[in-house]
Amino acid sequence: MDKTLEQQLLCLAHYVRDPAGSAPPEGMEPRRLAIYRRLFYGNIESMLASGFPVLCASLGSADWHRLVQDFYAHYRCQTPLFTELASEFVLYLEQGASDGLKLPQWLSELAHYERVESVLLLSNAQPPVVHPSAGVLDTVLVLSELAWPLAYQWPVCDIGPGHLPKNPLSEPTLLLAQRKDDHKVYFSRLAPLAYAVLASVQQQQWTGRQHLAALAESMGVTLDAVLPSGQALLEQLFLQGVISG
Template sequence: MMNVVSPDTTLAERQRRFAAAIRDPEQATPADVSPRRMAIYRELFFNNILGVLEDAFLAVRARLSKIDWEATARRFFTEHSSTTPYFHRLPGEFAAWLERQPDLAPPYLAELARYEWSQLHLALSPAPALPEALAPNGDLLAGAPVLAPLFRLAPYRYPVHRMCEGESLQDEEPARLLLWRDSNEQVRTLALSPTSARLIELITASPHLSGRRLLLCLAGEMNHPEPERLVEQGWALLEQLREKGVLAGTQPATQGGA
């Protein structure tokens, strides 16, 4: 016969104990819930979380044995206090949780998860509106280059983009990766040189400067002996970025930004 919960136990406390018992099989089953029912709840809740994570992290899952993958997912389910009630945001919390884990094995796992989450996040996010004055074929030196509305530039120690393509890599290979969603709603990745990455950062920080001004700023940072030559080379780079969809076009440069 089941025990009766004390009338002094608040509903909130009962819910807390029930949730804790679902998340952690080591926790005692609440007195007013049968062990059989609790076992069903535990399996259903964990399998839901596991399914969401497996769909979001195909490359991470492929790099772990079934036992190690489920053990990692179980630790996350047991230890992590979620800040969102939405399942589609849970992969982001898992990626952030992995980055806080010391001595993670294999060591690239957290970066790989962050990369996969970045791809998913860009695919699912609503796109901000582009400038009304956008000129898709505008002059990239006279006008201010406009980046694709959804993008993310980040450093990685490992070649995670190649790992996701199935290459069996595990050594460090530092890269600056630009991820963006193109006009066909496809998330794409480009490994950038330090100069290209810095140019993207300058466009992000000063979105109303003309391409010419941005390239001259870059030349100044580099102490380039021939700034005009860098402008010429930079124009070719900007054109390549527009062809790939990284740049959506141009908008008028602000006064003093030309």
């Protein structure tokens, strides 16, 4: 590519990304540059707004556009795939947007929560085959790729334009996101015991008995103390397709 043309295209790209911090290309009408800017920015903003409707509504129009403009101008995505744009946006928020934006502390968790549904819907994973006769205590358990245990400091299920919390909860919000056979994603609340079991299954390739033994040790009780309720919980999760052998 001709060096002059390459430099012109780079100058145009920088300006379209960040017109406030970049010089416009020489010889191009401001009207045409504004068209390019609206076209590219509008496409990105529209995709993100459709992927994060609660976040967008909760911030309000002005703060939402400032956030997307900062993302568009300064964040460097690691993939060219539009289907992964929302995941890149979540990473951008987790890494910390520009300090001058003064964003609410719950923002990155709400974005993650909203993104989970899309990721599960687009996943090519298949639900595990359920074998009701399998003995969960002596089977090495694995977590379904379509079931995600989630823990948040903020009440992500309740955040919206009418409820913008100032402080995190004293207890975490524990959830299970699962795509079921009807190809819909469902969110359900998890008790601390159920979350602890699923987190253990997610991290370790152990039998059901080993998971319950580790849980009992962390609680300072004997295995016998948690075995009846723990076994019943594992069997329930097994039948629901959340875990498998």
